Each structure stands twice: as structure tokens, then as C-alpha cells.
Amino acid sequence: MNPHFLFNMLNSIKSLVRTDSEKATQVIMKLSELLRYQLYESNDQKALLKSEINFLSNFLDLETLRRDNFSTDIKLNAHGRSINSIFLPPNLFTTFVENAVKHSVDTISGASFVRVEIEVNADRLYFVCVNSKDPNYRPSKMFKSNGLGLANITRRLELLYGHSHLLEIESAVNKYEVKLTIPL
Numbered sequence: 001m002n003p004h005f006l007f008n009m010l011n012s013i014k015s016l017v018r019t020d021s022e023k024a025t026q027v028i029m030k031l032s033e034l035l036r037y038q039l040y041e042s043n044d045q046k047a048l049l050k051s052e053i054n055f056l057s058n059f060l061d062l063e064t065l066r067r068d069n070f071s072t073d074i075k076l077n078a079h080g081r082s083i084n085s086i087f088l089p090p091n092l093f094t095t096f097v098e099n100a101v102k103h104s105v106d107t108i109s110g111a112s113f114v115r116v117e118i119e120v121n122a123d124r125l126y127f128v129c130v131n132s133k134d135p136n137y138r139p140s141k142m143f144k145s146n147g148l149g150l151a152n153i154t155r156r157l158e159l160l161y162g163h164s165h166l167l168e169i170e171s172a173v174n175k176y177e178v179k180l181t182i183p184l
Contacts, residue, residue, distance in 0.1 A: 074118070
């Protein structure tokens, strides 16, 4: 977890304690759940899909509390299959969602979003993450070499799944989309 995220969260909580103590309590509980997952469940070889979704949901909820005009949505279609019986490597989607949040700023419309869809179909899991994007944003040449998170997750997927996964990344004018298919 990015230390800058924790720094921002703690500052947000400090402000909320003064203005809305009930909301501050909710934020602290969500942050606690996020940290608990990182400390205990993400160290195992496999994690429950349900735990992964809860982690992403808590992360996005916290970002929604921190930012104005920011919306999130997580949709799950397990086709009747219990997400308490599906295991996968922990934090498999975290980098994609963190990047989506980081780059979801849309200065044209003022509103930004991150949408996550997870579908379990037979022996495959389909993950889609879409975020808004400022059409005028151009990465600085200084930052072109960055993107370590994406390079790391790409390598991790290769090590975990070899050629049995599919990762597609599309950058359009107003949105950025990641599609990942993995075997279960």
C-alpha cells in the first residue's frame, strides 16, 4: 500500500474528527479492514475472491470519501457460484485499481469515476477496470520510465499463469480500460 495513500487518509480522518465524528469512525473502520487484509490475508498463496472484492470496495470507498465528484462501482457476476469458494493470488487486481484511481482525474467535466466488473464463468475469471481520463493529459517525458506497478503486475501474471491469461490495456480519449482474463 502506498504510504502517500495512508498519509492522505490520516489527514482526511483528522479533518473529519472535527467536522463529522460519525463519518470519521466509518473511515477508520474501513482503513482498519484495509490494513488487516494487507497484514494477514495478502501474505498467503491464495485469497478468497470475496476478500479481494472487499479490499477493493474498501479502498474505493475511502477514495470516494476523500474526493469530490468521484464515483465508483463494483459489479460481480459469479453465475450462481459462491465467491467464498473461489481462490486466487492476493492483490491481483490492486495495482490496476490503484492506477485507475490515481489517473481518473477528468478536468474537463469535473467528474471522475472508476468502474470494476468481475465475472466468473466456468473455469475463467474476467476482470475489467475502467476509469475516466482527462483528454488533455499528456505524461511528462520525465515520467515515461515510471510505471513500475504495471510492469510488476505484468511479470507477476506471466509467472503465475504463463500463456493462460490475457491482459489487454486500452487508452481512449476519455477513459482507460484494463481487461484481464485468468484461469481459476
